[in-house]
Each structure stands twice: as C-alpha cells, then as structure tokens.
Amino acid sequence: MLRWSATTLAVLILGTAGAGYLYYEHLNGNLEKGERSSGDSKARRTEPNAAGQTPLNILLIGSDSRASDKNVALGGGRDTRGNPPLGDVQMLIHLSADRESAAVVSIPRDTRVDIPGCTDPKTGDDYPATNDIINTSLGRGGPGCTLATWENLTGVYIDHWMTIDFAGVVSMADAIGGVEVCVSQNVWDRPLPGVPGGSGLKMKAGSEKVEGERALQWLRTRHAWGSDLLRARAQHMYMNSMIRTLRDQNVFTDSGRLMDLAEAATSSLTVSEEIGTVKKLYDLGTQLKTVPPDRITMTTLPTVEDPQDRNHLLAAGTDAEQVWTMLRDDVAFDDKGGKNGKDRNGGKNKASGKDEKDKASDDPAAPDAEIGVLVQNATRSASLGPVGGRANAIVRSLVTKGFTRAAPDTSRALAEERTAVRYPAADSRGTPGGWPSRSVSRRVPSGSPPTSPVSRS
Numbered sequence: 001m002l003r004w005s006a007t008t009l010a011v012l013i014l015g016t017a018g019a020g021y022l023y024y025e026h027l028n029g030n031l032e033k034g035e036r037s038s039g040d041s042k043a044r045r046t047e048p049n050a051a052g053q054t055p056l057n058i059l060l061i062g063s064d065s066r067a068s069d070k071n072v073a074l075g076g077g078r079d080t081r082g083n084p085p086l087g088d089v090q091m092l093i094h095l096s097a098d099r100e101s102a103a104v105v106s107i108p109r110d111t112r113v114d115i116p117g118c119t120d121p122k123t124g125d126d127y128p129a130t131n132d133i134i135n136t137s138l139g140r141g142g143p144g145c146t147l148a149t150w151e152n153l154t155g156v157y158i159d160h161w162m163t164i165d166f167a168g169v170v171s172m173a174d175a176i177g178g179v180e181v182c183v184s185q186n187v188w189d190r191p192l193p194g195v196p197g198g199s200g201l202k203m204k205a206g207s208e209k210v211e212g213e214r215a216l217q218w219l220r221t222r223h224a225w226g227s228d229l230l231r232a233r234a235q236h237m238y239m240n241s242m243i244r245t246l247r248d249q250n251v252f253t254d255s256g257r258l259m260d261l262a263e264a265a266t267s268s269l270t271v272s273e274e275i276g277t278v279k280k281l282y283d284l285g286t287q288l289k290t291v292p293p294d295r296i297t298m299t300t301l302p303t304v305e306d307p308q309d310r311n312h313l314l315a316a317g318t319d320a321e322q323v324w325t326m327l328r329d330d331v332a333f334d335d336k337g338g339k340n341g342k343d344r345n346g347g348k349n350k351a352s353g354k355d356e357k358d359k360a361s362d363d364p365a366a367p368d369a370e371i372g373v374l375v376q377n378a379t380r381s382a383s384l385g386p387v388g389g390r391a392n393a394i395v396r397s398l399v400t401k402g403f404t405r406a407a408p409d410t411s412r413a414l415a416e417e418r419t420a421v422r423y424p425a426a427d428s429r430g431t432p433g434g435w436p437s438r439s440v441s442r443r444v445p446s447g448s449p450p451t452s453p454v455s456r457s
Helices: 006-013 021-030 069-075 134-140 143-154 166-176 212-220 228-249 255-268 278-288 317-328 390-400
Strands: 032-034 056-063 087-095 102-106 112-115 130-133 160-164 179-183 206-210 270-272 296-300 303-306 309-315 373-376 406-409 419-424 437-442
Touching: 021 255, 056 143, 087 134, 087 143, 102 228, 102 317, 112 134, 112 143, 112 309, 130 134, 134 143, 143 160, 143 270, 143 317, 160 166, 166 212, 166 228, 166 255, 179 228, 206 212, 212 228, 228 296, 309 317, 373 390, 390 406
Parallel strands: 032 270, 056 160, 102 296, 373 406
Antiparallel strands: 056 087, 087 102, 112 130, 160 270, 179 206, 303 309, 419 437
16 A cells, blocks of 8 residues: 655655745645654664764555545445554665665564554553554554554664555555556456455556556555565565656656645655654655665565464564664665675775775784684573573684684673674774773674674774
8 A cells, every 4th residue: 555665755755845835834734743653662773873874764554544435435345444444564664874775674464573552642542562463553553553563573763654545545646647567467356255355456467557546456456466475576566666657757847747746745645743844854855865776675574474373474583583683783685885895886996996905904904813802791681691601602603713812701791682892993092091992783693603703993
C-alpha cells in the first residue's frame, strides 16, 4: 500500500516552497500528524561520524484501514470497517550519514515479534506488551507503536514515520501518471476454493503501466506470487520503477505537475509531528534527493517459518541480526562506496588522479606486532554474569592475526551493549596523564568468534 522511496519523496516535495504563502498553508492543512513514538523503546540515536554526520531512518507504513467509504470501495471488507487498522506494509528507509547511499528494508506483515506496551495518543487507551505478528502493532497505539516495535526489534533509532492508506495510494499513483511493472507469466489474483480474497489483479505476461486502482491491485497482490516475501519483491519493483519514472518526467520544469504531486502527497500522507509541515518535508527532501539511484538497495528481512504457526514467520537469527547490525553501524548494503572501502571515483585521488593506495599516509600505522591491545570482557548483563573466557578467546584470535601484544584485562567485568574499540585521538598521542579516545563499535554476539582485529591507531 505504501509506494515511497527516499528519492520519490524528494521529487514530490521539491518546488513547493515558492508556491506562495496561502498555497503553502493549504498544503500544511492537508497534512495529518501524530506522535513520533507511543511505545516503550530503548533505542538511542546513532553517534555522529568523524564529520559530524548522522544517519536518517524513516519508517514507511501502509495501512489496510477501511475507516472511510473510499477505502471500503477499494479494499472491500465492509464488515471489518470498524476494526483496528493493520500495518500490512512496513519498510524502513535508511539514509547513510554521508547521504551517499540508502537501504530500504521490508518486514513481512506476518512476522511474529515482541510488541512493547503502547498508549494510543488519540484515545488514551493503554495496550500491554505482547508477542504477535508485526502488522497488529498499528492498531495498538498507531504508527508510533509500530515505530517503537521496530526500534526494539532492530536497535535502530527511527527519526520519523509516514503512513498511507488505500485511497492515498490510488491518489498518488494517479498523480504520478502510471508506473511500468512486468511479470514473466499471466497473473490473475482472484478468490479460489479455500483461498478467499485476492486483489483482482489480472495481467498478461510482459510489461504494463499501472496507475490508480490498478497500481493498488499490484501492490496488494499476494496470492498470485505465493507469499508475502514475493509480494515485497513486487512492491520493490514498483518503487524502483516509480523512481525512474519521476526522474524521466523532469517534473521540476512543469509547475502544474509539481502542484498536482504536492497536493496528492500532502493529502495522502500522515506523518510524525516533527516533520509535519511542508517546509520540514522540503528540508528532508533536500537530503533524500542526494542519493544516486544506483545506490538505493532494497531487501526483505531474512525470515524462517514460525514453529508455533506455519502461516507466520520469525526473524532468521544471525542472518536477520546481520541486517540490523549493518543499519545500526551505517554500513552500505552495496559495494559501490562508503563503508565497503571504495570511493565513487574508482579509488582515484580527486586532486592528483593517482590511486589512493599509491599515496603514502603522513602517519602510517605501526606494524601489527607493535600495537598494544587490551581486551575487556563486557558480556555481563544486569541478570547474568559475564560469559566465561571471552576476553581470552578474542586475545588468542588477535595473536594468530599478528597482534602479538594483545592481552586480556582481568581486573573487572563490564556490561556493554555493543563491542567498542577505543584508541587515542590523533592529536593527543604522547600527552601524559590521559587516554582521550575515539571508538568504533558494533554488536558481536557473545558466542561468536571475532571477525576482524582492532582498528589500528
């Protein structure tokens, strides 16, 4: 139901700032707003990088609410009109701190997770913590409860949320003017014996441009693909195609098109209150539009079948944790730059044109065997003692990698949520009496071996 991406949002918002005060106020009036978080969450903001930059995370939620005549007409379910809405489409947009890449991660709606205690900001109703499929979180305190659920699941601080319903999807699809999708075989998503429902999508093999209600059918289709996982892939196809469509249309030169898009966007979206004005969305858009299209990566959370209910899913252990770790540590999901060690100039120095690897550092690292490393076991929790032998195990691994001066610190047992590497700041070396430090941290499960040595300093 939700057809958004970082680049798309920017295109929809850009250009409205100069539309005039009255029109600006009109667009502001279109926007519905709500509390950023309405649930218990312990996620903390990511620390700025060396350049003072922080990542940006936006949760996108597609609601199946039938609370209006339009939504009932589009989605059916007249007998469920008064039911709490379900967040059937949920995607997190992660914009890297350097604004050079983005990742879009979907969670299938039937994934069972821990939902924290939430309070509905509109009604004041309290909902106790529970364990249920993630799409029910929307009806237990609104989008702010879904955001808190994601934060607890991922450990990622989420800056904003946006939601859209059936009618909003149709309005946006009409404003865009159609998006091309394709299938490798004929598709007809209709009710079958023992399988009720279906979006009504009927397509012949090949490419087709979908818009309006037809776009909604594409985005809602599940039976034709066979699973929620494949439905997410179809939704990602739509998003990628929409990005290309908007870029090809060059809407910035057509003020009428821009106004139509801005009108549709502000009328279709509900947003968290801290971005609840056109100006704030515009400022957000100026950040989002910097991401190159070929550096937007879309993926779905790795899952396994839920042993309690074969119709539900669970996050797939270490594979899922790897996704969350990459988001928390702002690691690019592609191999085109950023944390993966290549710059966008193919490794060339901008000033000289020489390979970076051929340019000697003014302050090269010492040989591995001369670097002192002190390893502290910080696996203790509030209720459990430290995992035995972790510091010694890490030290042995470091020694085999050439860091022969590594040693365990047995003076104290710490409790740290994330593994940290601390080392003297460059401008403080040799200064007696202190240990000013920087840190590089990432989560390492207590039972896993180390995957890399310490940062050199």
